[in-house]
């Protein structure tokens with residue numbers, strides 16, 4: 520019998536005798552009742568049930584029971600939580616906190632899934648199934664190989680990358696003294712200067728163009744299913760870019776080709792940044808993309824199509840970029856770049872030269 524059913528059967532039993540004793544409020548819980556709730560797992564492995572499960576078994580279970588919400592690659596469908604990736608984003612403006620990037624202990628993963636997932640059918644999974652799914656979640660986060668089997672025996676050997684990012688609350692020592700000082704109320708500084716700006720540009724527009732561009736960007740984001748809140752407006756960073764380094768254009772392209780591409784780049788800049796300080800926007804920033812595997816810009820959430828193409832060894836070079844830019848949807852079906860393509864072959868070559876001029 521599944522543990523879910525056991526738990527509800529117990530609940531029925533408790534109800535009846537409690538009513539029979541009118542002079543007392545309730546009664547002591549039975550050991551079995553306590554046991555049904557006492558399923559928490561500690562970082563040192565205390566509380567783990569016996570069992571084991573491997574990545575492959577986990578994949579099957581995950582595909583059936585979890586992927587329609589959390590995504591085949593843990594990327595999260597719609598607004599459901601992302602459970603994989605996000606490495607290196609914790610210090611970003613919009614950190615992606617996943618099991619791999621953020622969670623401190625594997626016991627938390629096991630406990631969470633065992634206790635609460637799948638959403639709507641909590642506690643329907645047997646221990647072996649939870650071991651297998653937990654192994655698969657580790658695999659999705661690149662923390663184990665595909666032949667890995669997780670068990671009660673090797674559980675505590677697995678350490679999550681961000682374990683050291685957590686420490687005991689030390690605010691009484693570190694912050695309390697600062698906040699309890701007498702505040703300065705008059706003549707507190709020598710000069711007044713603007714030291715920060717609001718990140719949301721409708722609040723503090725830099726120039727008249729910004730508002731229009733931002734509105735266009737939001738429309739693009741909505742059309743491509745992207746999340747405009749995930750990234751700043753793309754325009755600014757690339758303005759500062761494209762300096763002298765174009766003189767010696769990379770990858771054998773002439774400065775003329777690069778310059779030609781710069782004009783054509785206007786159709787890409789609503790979604791992509793290049794150059795110094797380039798950030799991911801609706802699309803990934805494209806610094807260093809030339810010569811790199813497809814779908815490999817760190818911290819960008821690609822569609823599975825691009826991620827898979829990259830995993831299969833596809834690399835962005837002149838030929839692949841040319842085919843992709845000519846007709847993005849036909850070349851990599853079901854990718855998420857909402858762009859019709861560039862029909863003119865010379866224009867495509869210019870764009871490729873331009874992109875290639877932005878290395879790492």
Ligand code: HEC
Pocket residue numbers: 581584585586587588589599600601602616617618628631632636637638639652
């Ligand atoms: C119907 C959609 C749905 C399904 C199916 C589902 N989940 Fe979830 N999952 C959620 C929601 C919603 C949350 C967030 C719950 C909350 O924050 O209270 C969540 C949270 C999680 C989290 C924590 C994520 C975080 O960073 O906070 C993990 C891990 C997880 N689910 C794993 C699984 C696994 C494994 C399965 C399959 C056995 C599964 N889920 C099935 C909807 C789903």
Ligand code: HEC
Pocket residue numbers: 739743784786787788789790791801802803805808812813814815816820821822824825835840844853854855856857858861870
């Ligand atoms: C409407 C927004 C939008 C426009 C316009 C756009 N792109 Fe994209 N681009 C994207 C998105 C989103 C992705 C990621 C697609 C995915 O994950 O399926 C992408 C992916 C790419 C990639 C693959 C990056 C990688 O790391 O694999 C390249 C190269 C690219 N775009 C080049 C261009 C060029 C060149 C132009 C202009 C001619 C352009 N894009 C116009 C949104 C856009």
